[in-house]
Amino acid sequence: MQLVGILQIKSYQKVKDFLNEEHVGRICSIDENGYPQIIPMNFVFLNDAVYMHSHVRGEKLDNIKRNNKVGFESDRELEFLPSYFEDPKNASLADTLYISIVIKGKASLVVDREEKTLALNGLMKKYQPEGMYDPIQSNMRVLDGVAVIKVIPETLHGKYKIGQHLNLPDRVDLAQKILKRNSPTAKETLRIMGFEITDDGLKMVEDPIW
Template identity: 55%
Template structure:
């Protein structure tokens, strides 16, 4: 995966924080005919690996049994930037703000019930933050019955384009364009990622986007 340096996420911790802040990842395995099969999955990053839970049977598990090499990808679409932000008529100028992390690694079906319980508890903690469930343990039948997939990264890269490559005045100009197109309430989450805040109806630089 070739990355333009100015768009590369340099901090592994920030990649991990991004992963655990996103609801869906996509795992790609190779089917019996050599084609990639891409499946959206709930997931959690825990203790140096990606964990997912699965029904005990299915094509992705058959694929992983034949070939442990998989890809895993998570992305966040931040904002579409229409072409007229940049040029009055040239459609090729349209762009997108986004964040993504791509992993290449090995898929392992977890056999140890203690590890399975830890992974399942981490998934619950991520997705059901309000609690109101019983912690899972290795003795529970539910832990024995479910399949847990572990993806151990061999290569992990992140990429982001959220306006960090723009000068401060240009970033403020783009922020105002986004407000004009999307409306203030819809634009605020995008502006926060861009490091822009709105005070007294005016856009101001709040921070530098840095990953």
Template identity: 55%
Template sequence: MRLVERFSIKSKESIIRFLNSIPSGTLGSIDENGFPQLIPMNFVYANDAIYMHSHHVGEKIDNIRRNNKVGFEAHKHVEFLPSYFFDPEDACSADTLYISVVVKGLASLVEDLEEKADALNSLMEKYQKEGYYKRLSKDMSSVKHVTVIKIKPITMTGKYKLGQQWSREYRRYIASKILERGSSTARESVALMGFDPYTLEYIHEPSF
């Protein structure tokens, strides 16, 4: 099914920025019986590829060696919108604000030690931003013994739904209802919708 144009993320840079803001994604490979296997993974997008570290044995490793066509997805649940925001008598009116990216690509197990070290350093930069570690190098035994999975994307598609389909005033109304409901993510969600979460003053069109 084609993405609805107004919901698609058109910029590759925005997709990459979103991927590297998300703590985990899901790797999809095909098992020996032809069924998809889905595994949550830490990951980083660097040098036009997705990298993940892994134990050197396991079903996903076997799957990749057998069939290197894989899928990968990452998403952010922004806010659930209860049905009574829209219609108090119709539960089907409930909606969700979200951002998601889906990748189809070819997976491989990285053998080059320099590429391995670069990938692992990129992972550390993403997850341990405060530092306090020695950068990894190709000569370290830990680099030699860890398995690094690489996905070279063939297609990357992104989709976001932050109320951009509504008029500004209706979006402000929904934002006010989100703040009134008071979820733990309410203020962040309202900001993504383009409003100051304290004053509901318009700042920009919905973005992430």
């Protein structure tokens, strides 16, 4: 199997889970001069669409009204793999473990108050899961002071690289090197790779999350 195929996220549920965990996405629209404009945004993935809130005026809104074809992506760098993991003399062997989702789709400004309310409450639930707020109601004036962008995907591609392309001994060896390097993200990376840190070292879990 080609490496590209091995790196593809085939589970749509995994895609949704990842998008629901990530806090920053980037929407790319085309400006009046034909250049791409990329903006980092808070977002929520609901009912198979991406929703973002925005000020009621701005370049990205003008871009979308003029050309509703957009790109959207969200990614997470898990771990930088220094070149000396493979060869101390060959810098080209440096690599990165990551997860990423890339969408091409059509964007629109939500005008239906019920859908707008759904999106804004979805954003609050995602970013403030502890609650302690009154849910937004569709008759509130606050809806008039915020724009909600909706992106319906036409294509959605997910990729991840967590060592799944390696045979088991090489994957264990990589995990041990990550553990020894002990970067700030090492423990989370090892968890995603399917390893548990024990008193005796590393142990592969029976039901990894990826």
